[in-house]
Amino acid sequence: MTEKTIYESMVERGLSRRDFLKLATLMTAALGLEYSQLPKVVHAMESKPRLPVIWLEFQDCAGCSEALTRSHDPYLTKLLFNDISVDYHETLFAAAGKQAEENKEKIMDEYEGQFVLVVEGSIPTKDNGVYCTIGGRSAIDLLEEAASKAMAIISVGTCASYGGLPHANPNPTGAVGVHDLVKDKPIIHVPGCPPIPEVITNTIAHVVLLGEIPELDSLGRPKAFYGQTVHDRCPRRPFYERGQFAESYDDAGAKAGWCLYKLGCKGPTTYSACATIKWNEGVSFPVQSNHPCLGCTEPDFWDGGGFYKSLAAPPGAEAARGAQAGFASLGGAALAVGSALYAKKVKQKAAEEFKAQKKKEA
Ligand code: SF4
Numbered sequence: 387m388t389e390k391t392i393y394e395s396m397v398e399r400g401l402s403r404r405d406f407l408k409l410a411t412l413m414t415a416a417l418g419l420e421y422s423q424l425p426k427v428v429h430a431m432e433s434k435p436r437l438p439v440i441w442l443e444f445q446d447c448a449g450c451s452e453a454l455t456r457s458h459d460p461y462l463t464k465l466l467f468n469d470i471s472v473d474y475h476e477t478l479f480a481a482a483g484k485q486a487e488e489n490k491e492k493i494m495d496e497y498e499g500q501f502v503l504v505v506e507g508s509i510p511t512k513d514n515g516v517y518c519t520i521g522g523r524s525a526i527d528l529l530e531e532a533a534s535k536a537m538a539i540i541s542v543g544t545c546a547s548y549g550g551l552p553h554a555n556p557n558p559t560g561a562v563g564v565h566d567l568v569k570d571k572p573i574i575h576v577p578g579c580p581p582i583p584e585v586i587t588n589t590i591a592h593v594v595l596l597g598e599i600p601e602l603d604s605l606g607r608p609k610a611f612y613g614q615t616v617h618d619r620c621p622r623r624p625f626y627e628r629g630q631f632a633e634s635y636d637d638a639g640a641k642a643g644w645c646l647y648k649l650g651c652k653g654p655t656t657y658s659a660c661a662t663i664k665w666n667e668g669v670s671f672p673v674q675s676n677h678p679c680l681g682c683t684e685p686d687f688w689d690g691g692g693f694y695k696s697l698a699a700p701p702g703a704e705a706a707r708g709a710q711a712g713f714a715s716l717g718g719a720a721l722a723v724g725s726a727l728y729a730k731k732v733k734q735k736a737a738e739e740f741k742a743q744k745k746k747e748a
């Protein structure tokens with residue numbers, strides 16, 4: 387076991403106490419914790435030793451690893467690589483071959499029950515797992531060995547979480563997610579294709595720093611980052627509420643920022659922080675850049691109903707639906723007439739605005 391705590395390792399690298407406290411404060415916010423949790427984070431960093439992270443990569447495109455290297459949070463990235471220590475990562479590792487494998491074995495034995503295992507990629511199970519082997523061993527074998535010694539597992543990306551693209555019909559390799567094979571360890575899902583870089587780093591930092599599992603939703607995803615749908619925080623939401631939907635990618639509505647629901651947006655059923663944290667240093671995210679959300683953080687991504695097909699019949703105005711729901715509970719005929727008229731009015735207004743946009747464009 388390494389003796390140095392995270393704080394001591396920082397001091398050794400020349401950070402002052404003031405820098406440390408500043409970092410701890412930023413960390414608290416980044417982990418999605420309330421400010422009152424700052425002493426807990428400070429205490430953890432002062433008292434806990436550096437814990438190793440072993441990152442295994444199986445059947446994937448390496449996009450999640452690439453996302454990790456694109457994290458724009460300099461504090462967290464430095465913390466992760468300099469002070470927390472990603473000790474084994476096949477893609478980012480300088481070492482290779484026998485030396486790398488020996489190092490992994492050594493860490494797993496020395497830190498048994500204490501290291502965090504990160505898995506990227508799905509695990510092919512058909513034909514004894516022959517479709518993904520590393521160093522002559524199947525992914526199933528490598529996963530079982532590492533999982534049995536790990537403290538907890540973080541499945542990074544939709545492939546490791548649910549099988550992802552390799553699992554898509556007809557799933558020729560029998561690809562599955564980690565939780566399909568490992569049943570006796572805490573598993574945190576960080577789905578996305580790829581996940582938002584900061585969501586990866588923050589989740590790993592949470593487990594390694596605090597030594598605990600963050601609060602999870604029913605699908606095993608950290609609530610701090612998967613607690614709301616893309617739709618909940620979407621900048622196009624006001625148009626959805628008013629029943630204003632783009633009909634094609636280059637029509638007047640699309641150019642005016644109208645809702646992409648009819649173009650197949652899965653934002654209403656997709657839990658992700660895309661609309662808040664965004665991508666590329668918070669510059670934008672797909673829906674903001676005029677592309678519908680494809681639902682990449684959900685278990686049925688790829689096979690779940692087609693990418694560019696609308697979820698269901700496009701909704702009427704949300705407000706009007708709310709009014710109709712109100713009618714159901716009140717049973718007032720007058721209110722029913724009122725809500726129907728209101729819905730009609732909203733739709734008429736939307737149609738008028740759309741026509742005006744088109745006219746302006748022409
Ligand atoms: S574009 Fe998608 S996420 Fe945004 S409001 Fe419309 S349906 Fe919701």
Ligand code: SF4
Nearest residue numbers: 658660679680681682
């Ligand atoms: S907008 Fe939707 S499909 Fe796109 S990255 Fe975010 S969650 Fe995935």
